[in-house]
Amino acid sequence: MTDEQEQVQPSGVWATAVGVARVRALESARENALFRDPLAQAFAAAGGLWPSAPLPDDEAARRRRLGVAFSIVIRTKFLDDLLRQASASGIRQVVLLGAGMDSRAFRMDWPEGTRLFEVDTAAPLDFKASVLRREQAVPRCERRTVTVDLREDWPGALAAAGHDPAAPTVWIAEGLLIYLPEDAVEVLLARITAQSAVGSRMGLTLGSRGVIERFGADAAPGPAASMWVSEMPDDPIGWLAGHGWEAAGHTLRERAAAYGRPISAPPQHDEGPGGLISAVRR
Template sequence: MSSGQGVADTGLMVAAIRAKESRRDDRLFTDPFAEKLAGESGHRLLEEAIATAGDKTTLQIVVRTRFWDEALLRVVAAVDQVVILAAGMDARAYRLPWPDGTTVYELDQPAVIAAKAEALAGEQPRCRRVAIGIDLAEDWPAALQAAGFDPQHPAVWLIEGLLQYLDESAVRTLFETIDTVSAPESVLLYDVVGKTLLDNVMLTAVREHMARNSAPWLFGTDEPGELSGRLGWSAVVTDVAEPGNRWNRWFAPAVPLDVPNVPRGYFVEAAKGA
């Protein structure tokens, strides 16, 4: 499940997108760390991506950031351990108003964790932050537990902007692994590219650009709730276009979820029952 340099580079690009949004008067969030985390290379990657494939995918990342910010803060009112898988250049440990006693575990490849530590040297997180350098192909649950994570205690998991880079078997393995170390009342937050969108001509330029940058998009599904639902989690699915339109950051109207063959992305909030 190694995601390699291409996916590490996308983390820099996503930070550049967050930095750009943070400069807007009508910004959906403020990320004062994004500029440092993106660096020159992040801004260069973003310029290349927009020149090649337009800015529609950047809107998805802006909406996604705000959506998961709100979801995380809602859930941590009752859960005090958070795990961000493939955290990349995510700055939530530093910028969100976490409740006292919250621990945020960030997992990513050792080189990414090291680069982030360098970029944010001297900055103080607003929670107990535990950074773990490990590839998701390795035994990351053991590393997580060795760092203090308690699998007997509910957790909130965030898988943001990752699943499209994995093949289907790796996606399913990841969900099964999370399930095995999740206590009842845990919450799993994840976003998925719809299969109709993945195969749509409007995404061709994006897919070609990502493949050229060693980060090909491999996975999409229009049954995103099934990924956690088959493991017994109850899933609430939101079309990205719904909050996207609500926040004036979208390019097409939201279509009801029961209408088939619509190219869309999904946000899923799944809860593990008692």
């Protein structure tokens, strides 16, 4: 059977990962790119989103799409930096929850001995594997895929794949929590905490307050925003402290300015403490 025959057409929530890959491919082509993702274009092309994707007819919808794309670029840079800092601190276990088309195992420089786990369901991991085979991609660390639904016993599956909860881990949940209802977010965080030794780190992206009203309330079925269900707590730092994490929150505007991509539009009236979160297990 060929890779083309094996490949699964993207659908549902995980199909948005292919759209994210397209955004990363476009950023990688910029002269002043905040990161380089050499596999992003291949993922986007395999999902039918390269070289172009259909634009919404409505001007407001186009602006919203550009806003979401911009946030993807900034969050990617933010989490790349967090992972480098975690590696520099000595952490050698990385877990990507809802990994999608994440290619950090292939595009980042990892210290010797790093083991990176990609946790997702079978469909995106199979799709991804077919593209990686065609691209003859070679990971720069020990990469292990964990095929499991995050609503199931993913800690058990992760342990079976070789994760050691006694050693510090850096966890990444990028563009994930916004698709989960609040009770599922609580369960996920409790499970992460239970598998995290002291000194573990975590990077989260949270839907800012009001984002569903501004972007998702009138979204047509299909686009990512139409599947958003969860926004950040009123006090994300306090929320994480209650789970045993010392956290810092950053706004998209703040990080964009720090990366040389300032946002010219005036702040939203409800722009809160920020949906880019870094945390340390204490």
